[in-house]
Amino acid sequence: MSRLRRPAYRFFVIAHVASSVAWLGLSLSLLVLGARATTTGDPAVQFAAGTAMDALASTLAIPIGAVAIATGVVLMLGTRWGPSYKWVLVKLVATVLAFAATVFALRPGLEAAAATLDPAQLQVLDDQVIAAPIVSSAVYLGATILSYVKPWGRLGARRAPAPARVPARSAR
Numbered sequence: 001m002s003r004l005r006r007p008a009y010r011f012f013v014i015a016h017v018a019s020s021v022a023w024l025g026l027s028l029s030l031l032v033l034g035a036r037a038t039t040t041g042d043p044a045v046q047f048a049a050g051t052a053m054d055a056l057a058s059t060l061a062i063p064i065g066a067v068a069i070a071t072g073v074v075l076m077l078g079t080r081w082g083p084s085y086k087w088v089l090v091k092l093v094a095t096v097l098a099f100a101a102t103v104f105a106l107r108p109g110l111e112a113a114a115a116t117l118d119p120a121q122l123q124v125l126d127d128q129v130i131a132a133p134i135v136s137s138a139v140y141l142g143a144t145i146l147s148y149v150k151p152w153g154r155l156g157a158r159r160a161p162a163p164a165r166v167p168a169r170s171a172r
Helices: 006-039 043-078 086-116 128-149
Strands: none
Touching (some): 043 086, 086 128
């Protein structure tokens, strides 16, 4: 793929950042709702929090995650920060794994949990209601840090030898 032209680059960066921030926000929202659902003593509050988690995950998680991944791949292939950089590959793999876990574990788990909730009777919820949003939030925050810090160089790149140290000279 050739380099993205400036208008396309701007579009994809904005779409990528917006969808990534939305995905992190969704994950943090699920964490807050999960904490509320597992710690409340009120069955109506537990029902509301659990069904809200299911509604958010079932409607927003896949579209937001898909846009974040798709725009990230376009930026990876259309900019100098391609797949030859270690941090780019780590970010891509972590994001794809988090997306797969969302599709195949989180959403079905939240749907099953919401189906068992009763507004008149308190339920014991699985720890996954909180664990999954903690893990996904950590992954998305880690991806954000990788994007900013860019900690590793290219794959297979060799480090150049350190330049020889030259002693400091006085102006006198």
